[in-house]
Amino acid sequence: MTNSNTVLSQIVRIFPRHEFQTLANKHHAGQKFHSFFRWTQFVALLTAQLTGRDSLRDIVENMSAQSGKLYHLGIKSFSRATLSRANEQQPHEMYEALFLRLLGRCQTVAPRNKRFKFKESAKLYLLDATMIDLSLSLFPWAKYRKSKGAAKLHIGLDADGYLPAFVDLSEGKEHEINMARQLELPKDSYVVFDRGYTDYSWYQELTDSGIRFVTRLKSNAVTFPGPKRRGRKSPGVLLDQQIQLKGIDGTFRKVRYLDAETDITYEFVTNALDISAATVAELYKERWQIELFFKWIKQNLRIKSFLGTSRNAVMTQIWIVLCAYLLLAYLKFQAKISRTMQQMLLLLQLNLFERRDFLELFKPPGRKNIINNGQLALI
Template sequence: MAHCSTVLSQIVRIFPRHEFQSLANKHHVGQKFRSFSRWTQFVAMLTAQLTGRSSLRDVVDNLSVQGSKLYHLGVKVFSRATLARCNESQPHTLYEELFQRLLARCQSMAPRNKSFKLDGKIYLLDASLLDLTLSLFPWAKYQKNKGAAKLHVGLDADGYLPAFVDLTEGKEHEINHARELELPKGSYVVFDRGYTDYTWYQELCEDGVFFVTRLKSNAIVTPGKKRRGRKSPGVIEDREIHLGKLPETFRLVTYRDEETGIIYQFVTNALEIPAQTVADLYKERWQIELFFKWIKQNLKVKSFLGTSMNAVKTQLWIALCAYLVLSFLKFQSKVGASLQRMLRILQLNLFEKRDLEELFKPSPRKNTIRNNQLALL
């Protein structure tokens, strides 16, 4: 049998050690570490994400029992207090930059979304609240007696990768984050009515970015002429409109969902694509809801191992790195398994010496019963 290092050791090789060390030197503050390192912090926190550890003590104990296997990971034994201090004081920007580098690698491998025949990229935009205790997280202001942080994500529809990510106070409005995004020209961005802002719509038009959203009930609409052409089933009306005092011509697509019978009104500046594609693009927005649901159920982004914003962001960026690791392995192995199933397999084999590429590929069953043994006579 060929020699294999542990599954965790093979996973961390996805992050080239020399690149990581250059980032660690770039984002280090304070005195030099004696025996601890940012690499040790990263391996510990990544392991915590992949195994669902619930506390710093749990993280330390989980790695301590694997002491004989830590050497090959480049990790030394450490204490809970040391890990806690590092999470609180060392800049989270290291892992933000590490995330961006791994994201670029994943995007180069991600399969193209074949549901749409569009030239530009498709981004699904949304935000989700992470409830926090205000007394422990005083920076996470949301309501008078309630704390929360808000996770803003722009999901790339190719591979469903989080291309744009930020964490803010819970009271930060989504549109403030949206205005700062640098969306590529010719791309499509899909969002809900919480992002309604006519000034931003105008900016998107000027930047050559197409958008699809739903029309608010109090929208100021000036109807224009109906658009010609055959309508797909479900499309009730397709007409040009003007919003408020904006000079741009927009498009209003009224659509009835065949399954629920609910009627939707979509607004877009994409005048050339079919009306059905407009409806399908907004339906695709459901994928970002599934993304938020998945990371909250499978990664540690609802409870945190530190109370400062830096500690929370450190944990968040490493959690998103864990999500990218799973996506990277899925794209690389080209298996049809879900990310959740892959995560469960990793949890059971993280410290086992097995080949990572073969871990998600079931071995063919061997029929060890001879034909003559099947005969009764």
């Protein structure tokens, strides 16, 4: 049987050490490290995400229990105080840069979203934000209400592979539209969002930039009806009409749609005049994928409890969470693994420090093949 390093050691090779060290040198604060390095911090925090560790003490004790297997990871034992100091003081921007590099690699192997037949250059993004409750006494920077703290995680999900392409963190009271205005969406892309992003001037900016959007129309929206669009209506489409929105130029479109599954009628507004009304409805249904993304990371990774109280420590942990998600996605796409990402995570939790080929973890159990000469073929 082939001798292997630990599963974790094989996985972290996805992050080339020379590239990592270049980022570490660029994003460094304070005195030069002597025995503890950013690579140690990263491996420790990534391991915490993959194994479900909730505290600094838990992380240190877990890594110490595997001290004989840390050599192949390129790290040494470390103290809780040292890890805590690095989380608080070392710039989180380093892990943002690492996330962006891994995102680029994931996008090269991510499967194309085949639900919508757009031209090759067109991308589909799903926007939303989720609230992360925090104690105001421990996280005074995360102001939300008078006696409550919260942070808001803003995500723009790339529908090809459902990868978090745009990420930001703000105070809980920050409105979503302020973050959305900062996005640099590529021309010809489609963006889908809910009514919390309603801002007609932003709609105008998107239209002027050649970006198509789909969202729900508010019940109190002031619109000026135009001609109804010609053509045969698809099942569920009750109305397809050109409209103008109060205060901005341009022709928009209102689609009224009855969802047969829920018996709920929706009204959508879009500037996409070249797609069918049924596609407009399907695009908005696709927005549910970002809800599933938030649900997945909250249930499977550690993003509700934090290892530090500064904004830098919180952002460091969030970037590590997203790197862990991209790591699983990259493994799944690159190796064409049929198991779900949740199944992959569960298998990794049980085998992370085992010495075996990590790809074998994800292969479905198969039959043993017996060679003619009686020898057992180990695949």
